[in-house]
Amino acid sequence: RRPPPPPRDRTPPRGPLRRRTRREPGAPSRAGRNLPAAIGVGAALLAPVLVGLLFFPVAFVAVVALFAAVGVWEVARALAIRHIHVPLVPTLAATLVLPFAAYFAGTGGLAAATTFAVLALFLWRSLDPAPDPARSIMAGAFTVLWIPFMLSFAMVLMRADGGYRVIITLLLLVVANDTFGYLVGAFFGKHAMAPRISPKKSWEGFGGSIGGAFVVGGLCSVLLLQQPVWLGLALAVAIVAAATAGDLAESMIKRELGVKDMGTILPGHGGVMDRLDSIVFASPVAYLLSATLVPGLL
Secondary structure, rough: OOOOOOOOOOOOOOHHHHOOOOOOOOOOOOOOOOOHHHHHHHHHHHHHHHHHHOHHHHHHHHHHHHHHHHHHHHHHHHHHOOOOOOOOOHHHHHHHHHHHHHHHHHHHHHHHHHHHHHHHHHHHHHHHHOOOHHHHHHHHHHHHHHHHHHHHHHHHHHHHOOOOHHHHHHHHHHHHHHHHHHHHHHHHHEEEOOOOOOOEHHHHHHHHHHHHHHHHHHHHOOOOOOOHHHHHHHHHEEEEHHHHHHHHHHHHHHHHHHHOOOOOOOOOOOHHHHHHHHHHHHHHHHHHHHHHHHOOOO
8 A cells, every 4th residue: 555645735835936815015906006106196186286277277277288298208109119200399399389279269279279280290290301201290190189189178168257167077077987987896897898908997897987977977067067967967977988988098009009008107097198098088078068068158
């Protein structure tokens, strides 16, 4: 008879093979985000935005233009990975001009500034001997239309009496979309919305975003906008849909470029563009709904 095998050593291994049972401080959560850092950075960013929005409108426009410029720089750096070179000088110049054109001259000024921005891209590349000008011009036009052009619709809202209230509602709905979607998706998410683009974004999280936005939108409609509750609910659905589409669109671009985040400037968030992606799509939607559903606003 063979001797019995020796007893197995059940002592947990040491070193890198040891299984981690507790999440270390600062480690990403189930949804892939360092939550304490994300909350702290989000609050630090929201405070100066609200101060400028309520007391210094031109300073608010300047902050938006600055954030948009950083986002454009991040996108240009990411596109360069695939050898697509954005003409940075005219693109950044347009990014700084468009929000002010929208604030001081409305949609007409925004349209004129955007037209001149695209013409400037063509002129810049016609004088620049760098190779592949067609892809460069298209990349610059895409970046201008994606970031500063869409964000500038919020600056048009700033021109209206009480338009800052719509922008505050917009920001609160975007925060509600991110917060409730994150919480519900982290604990109950099982069915991915777009597994090939953003595997961690689930239908359960989307439902949480809608539910949280309903509460925030209803309260903002009555207490902030002095409008019927149904307007807040309509804004909630539209803003959540636009913010989710913006998030998925940026995820698609990042996956195509092979990058995880557009940048690392914001701890717990990634890059500035990783925070602007929702607001970029939500701004023109908020403008269109306000122009059509709120009498006399614009």
